[in-house]
Amino acid sequence: MTDTPPTPPAKLTRWQLAGLAVPLAAVAAYAVGLAVARPGFLDTLVNDPMGEKLLLSAAGMLAVHVVVYVGGCFLLDRAGREQPNAAGRSRNLSVVLAVVCTFALDVPVLFVLTVGPAAVRIQRDLTPP
DSSP states (O other): OOOOOOOOOOOOOOOOOOHHHHHHHHHHHHHHHHHHHHHTHHHHHSSSSSHHHHHHHHHHHHHHHHHHHHHHHHHHHHHHHSSSHHHHHHHHHHHHHHHHEEEEEEEHHHHHHHHHHHHHHHHHHHOOO
8 A cells, every 4th residue: 555645735825815805805995985985875785675685696796706716726726736837827827717706706796886776776766666
């Protein structure tokens, strides 16, 4: 029986953590900036049932971003350990993964924060009582 060396535990590198934290911090900063610049604008998303569903879907997209990015980075790191000279390729692919997650999942969240309150108000105005 051959002894294989134990694999080190999976953990995110500094670059991978930055690739996760920067887009999420940007979304949070945008939401805070929007709330400060236009007080009461986001109240529709919090107080209206339709707005709550929009916020819940936006939070779900952020959660999917975290899961896809972290899982993808772990898989890329594992593949990088198994192949020689693949560490640089793994780092580059994690940057691509961060960009794809940001555009596919974070940009729609910004859209919900920007257009969501107006869309809820328009829908409520057009719906008969």
